Amino acid sequence: MEILAGLLNGFAVALEPANLFWCFVGVLLGTVVGILPGLGPPATIAMLLPLTFNMNPAGAIIMLAGIYYGAKYGGSTTSILMNVPGESASVVTCLDGYQMAKKGRAGPALGIAAFGSFIAGTFSVVMIMLLSPPLAAAALRFGPPEIFTLLLLGFTMITYLGSGSRLKAVAMALVGMFLGTIGLDPVTGVGRYTFDTATLSDGVGLVPMIMGLFGVSEVLLNVEAGITQEVFQTRIGSLLPTRADWKDSAGPIARGSLLGFVLGILPGVGAIIPTFVSYALEKRLSRTPERFGRGAIEGVAGPESANNAATGGSMIPLLTLGIAPNVVMAVLLGAFLVHGVQPGPLMLREHPDLFWGVVASMYVGNIMLLILNLPLIGLWVQILRMPYGVLFPLILLVCVVGVYGVSENVWDIVIMLGFGVAGYLLRKTGYEPAPLVLAFVLGRLAEESIRQSLLLSRGRLGILMERPIAAAFLVATAAVILLPLVLPRLQALLARAAAESPDA
Amino acid sequence: MRLGRLAGLSALVALIAGGTKVKAGDPIDWTKVGRALSTWFALAVSVALFKPLGFVISFALLTYFIVAVMYRRSLKTAALVAVASAAGFYLVFDRALSVPLPVGILGF
Numbered sequence: 345m346e347i348l349a350g351l352l353n354g355f356a357v358a359l360e361p362a363n364l365f366w367c368f369v370g371v372l373l374g375t376v377v378g379i380l381p382g383l384g385p386p387a388t389i390a391m392l393l394p395l396t397f398n399m400n401p402a403g404a405i406i407m408l409a410g411i412y413y414g415a416k417y418g419g420s421t422t423s424i425l426m427n428v429p430g431e432s433a434s435v436v437t438c439l440d441g442y443q444m445a446k447k448g449r450a451g452p453a454l455g456i457a458a459f460g461s462f463i464a465g466t467f468s469v470v471m472i473m474l475l476s477p478p479l480a481a482a483a484l485r486f487g488p489p490e491i492f493t494l495l496l497l498g499f500t501m502i503t504y505l506g507s508g509s510r511l512k513a514v515a516m517a518l519v520g521m522f523l524g525t526i527g528l529d530p531v532t533g534v535g536r537y538t539f540d541t542a543t544l545s546d547g548v549g550l551v552p553m554i555m556g557l558f559g560v561s562e563v564l565l566n567v568e569a570g571i572t573q574e575v576f577q578t579r580i581g582s583l584l585p586t587r588a589d590w591k592d593s594a595g596p597i598a599r600g601s602l603l604g605f606v607l608g609i610l611p612g613v614g615a616i617i618p619t620f621v622s623y624a625l626e627k628r629l630s631r632t633p634e635r636f637g638r639g640a641i642e643g644v645a646g647p648e649s650a651n652n653a654a655t656g657g658s659m660i661p662l663l664t665l666g667i668a669p670n671v672v673m674a675v676l677l678g679a680f681l682v683h684g685v686q687p688g689p690l691m692l693r694e695h696p697d698l699f700w701g702v703v704a705s706m707y708v709g710n711i712m713l714l715i716l717n718l719p720l721i722g723l724w725v726q727i728l729r730m731p732y733g734v735l736f737p738l739i740l741l742v743c744v745v746g747v748y749g750v751s752e753n754v755w756d757i758v759i760m761l762g763f764g765v766a767g768y769l770l771r772k773t774g775y776e777p778a779p780l781v782l783a784f785v786l787g788r789l790a791e792e793s794i795r796q797s798l799l800l801s802r803g804r805l806g807i808l809m810e811r812p813i814a815a816a817f818l819v820a821t822a823a824v825i826l827l828p829l830v831l832p833r834l835q836a837l838l839a840r841a842a843a844e845s846p847d848a
Numbered sequence: 849m850r851l852g853r854l855a856g857l858s859a860l861v862a863l864i865a866g867g868t869k870v871k872a873g874d875p876i877d878w879t880k881v882g883r884a885l886s887t888w889f890a891l892a893v894s895v896a897l898f899k900p901l902g903f904v905i906s907f908a909l910l911t912y913f914i915v916a917v918m919y920r921r922s923l924k925t926a927a928l929v930a931v932a933s934a935a936g937f938y939l940v941f942d943r944a945l946s947v948p949l950p951v952g953i954l955g956f
Contacts, residue, residue, distance in 0.1 A: 518858050560891070567918055568884035733919030734929055737911035740891055741933070744907075745941055748950055757895050765888050772881070 347473060354700025358708055363403050363701065370407035371709045374414020375716055378431045379422050379724050381566075383739060385415045385431070386781075387559035389675045390551050391742045393682065394749025401683035402698050406705040408679050412672050413465060413655045413706065416615065417713045420457035420648050421724050424450060433615040433651040436623045440636060440643030447639050455583040456593050456641055457648040458717040464601040464649035465710040468656020471605055472663070473703055476692065479664040483689040486665070488796035489807050493817035494667065495790040498611030500824045502779045502786075513779045516770075520783030523548050530792050531799075543755040550678050550785065552747045552756045554671070556763025557777040559743040563736045564768040583718050585641070593645035596626045600649030607650075608657025611669040611786075614778070615654040619647035656706070662687050663699060667789065671778050674785040682750075887918060898950040908934035 357363060377388045389408050396404035415431050422430030424441035437457065444453040486494075503513045526537045527547030538544040585593065603625070604618040626646040627636045636643050661669045666688025668674035680687045685695055692699050717724075747760045767777050801807035808814050890913050897906035908930040916926035942949050 560888070564884040564888055567887045567914070568880040731919075733915050733921060734933075736887075737907075737914045737929075738933055740910070741907055741937055744891075744895065745903075745937070745949060749941075754895075754898065754950060761888070761892050761895060764891075765885070768884055768888070772876075 347477060350477075350696060350700045351473060351704060353697065354702075354704030355707075357402055357697050357701030358406065358704035362400075363406055363705065364708070366399065366403040366407040367410050367705045367709050368712055370410020371414035371417075371713050371716065373407075374411040374416075375418040375713065375724065376727060377411065378415035378418020378420075378434075379727055380730075380735070381422055381426075381428050381430050383562060384558055385412050386554050386671045386675055387562065387739075387743070388415075389672060389679070390554040391559065391746040393551060393675070393679055394746050396679065397682070397749070401680075401685055401695075402701045404683055405676070405679060405698065405702050406709075408676055409659070409702055409706065410709045412676070413652065413709065414713055416465075416648075416652050416655055417458060417461050417717050418724070419651075420461070420644070421454060421717070421721065422728065424453045424457065424644070425725065426728065433619055433654075434648070435616065436619040436647040437644055439623070440638075440640050443637065443639035444641065444644065449639065449641075451583045452585040452589050452641065453644050454721055455718065456585045456589060456645045458583075458714055459585070460593065460597045460600065460645045460649040461652040461717075462710055462714045463597050464604060464653040465656060465713075466707065467601045468605050468608070468653045468659075469703060469706045469710070472656055472659055472706075475660060476664050476699075476703075479660065480689045480692045483665050486689070486813070487811070488793040488800065489811050489814040490817065491665075491667075492790055492793040492797055493808055493814040493821070494611070494665070495786050495793065497817050497821045497824065498667065498669070498786050499783065499790070500821050501611055501613055502782050509774065512775045516775050516777065516779040517783035520780035521787040523553075523780075524784045524787035525791070530788075531795050541755075543753060543759075547788070548759060548784075549747075549751065549756055550674065550781075551750045552760040553763050553784065554675055554781060555743045555747050556760040557767035557781060558671075559739060560760060560764025561767030561771060561777070563739050564764065565771060566732065567736060583721065589641050592641050595629075596622070596642045596646035597649045599625060599629075600646040601653040604650030604653030605657040608654030609660050609669070611661055611667060613654070613658075614670040615651045615658070618650040618654045622646040622650035663691065663702075664689060666691075668782070668785050671781045674781060677785070883918060887914060890914070903949040904934045904938050907937070 358367065373388065373392070374385065377383050377385060389411050392408065392411070396407065399407075416433060419429060419431030419434035420437045420441065422428055423434040423437035424445050427438050427442040429435045429438055441453045441457070444450065499517065502517050503510050524547070526544055528535055528538075528545055535545055600618075600622040603622055604615075607613045607618040607621065608615065623636075623643055623646060626642045627633050630636065630640070630642060632640075658669045658673055661667045662673045662677060666677070666686060668677045677687060685691065685698060743760065744757055747756050748754070750756070770777060797807055798805070808818060890910055894906040894910040897909070901909075911933055912926050912930040915921050915929050916923055921929075938949070
């Protein structure tokens, strides 16, 4: 009942003309950003942050969240039509989506991606609505030891975040942690690595870091390639999937939604891994796995649902615990703080309008996205033909204005330039920036919570093991570290046992 | 202080360890790297020019450089794009949204 009342209240906020407008702007921008390869949601949200300073908090968060889930809709369009992921979470969609387009079935591929996204997106909003209040209530009892052990779990998950080398992900996470220690010591107030400058005594800014690593370096990577724009020349035809398509896709969409949502909640997982898991799962469950990679609609429906559900799932740790499970949520956390709202267990009680308004806006936004992405698909294809030479200076321009707008400090632009060239060089050598940013954000929180824990226990680390919830998080952390080491051996052992037994 | 040093040191070790795993197979295309780095350098120069020239002019110059030199469009197109996007930016961000832009000696 409480949820229903909250939701009604939320719709009252979300349907205010101004908020409705910002929601539309958000999902529209999200779609564009998702479609354009080379500009992702983290940089876009960070760039637009200064524009929201004069807006009310609800409108600002509604718009920025819209960019995030809107990008997941747009990303599939580029994957299907160009065989290039418009957004990192749409990599898997290229496999079967592009093959479908080549066979003249671009329409149903785009259609099922949009419908699957809509179903999964709506499912995840329903789940946010049902799970957040009890989780926030439980989280109210979390003290520093629980927060620290949860963050520890998050750190171990970060290493799975990248698609490349685990070691490189660890290296990036450690660099991020190190950068997080710059600034004033949270307990004693002593300056660390500040070189006695005012700019660094507040620590390295999140916004310049993200704009450099995701905005500037992305432009540099694109300029170097001088992308050849090849949009698939085909009549898209009817966007509506056939009855047979629906029959094939129903299972993948349902499984993808559930899987994406559950994985999305976990800190450090992000939206990419669920798509890979979903694709592998559908291939394994399929009676005709050989169709995968040659235009199987299940290979589009499952992953596209999974990434949208993961997007919703990742809102939960932010809204209920105040912990950012991925880079975009880290930026969104920054946006909340700029507007004077601390996300976390207290938010539901102290700012119910904001919480429920954002949740309700996600229902509205998903409907807008379905409408934007189906009938207007032709328009988006035109955007893919936009000359990049014009686009890149504009992106750089917005990055600079964005960074300067937050602090009005020219040195932050210099920091952004540094991260820009560093991000470019790191990516060229196979290091991904996402673990760095996440560890940077979580590292500060973790330092604060471990030091508070130790103050509570007068320096005894045992406090982390004595409290049941904290101990459970520690066990989970150990499992995350040990499982990948143990599992392959276990499988090999089982396989050998099966091979040796005569009746297998 | 110790915590920061610990994180910094272990990051360094892991970075080097990760670096040794770079596959020797892919040769580096220096023209491409040159394109990227000169774009970066142009951006850095235009940021340095904020103080004397202001945001609008230094960014018009950057846009001109990227469109004309990097993307080999005609000088007329480049000039047009540069002036239009700098002016558009000034109107949208400074005038309409009152987002602060770095100001030069000319006052814009």
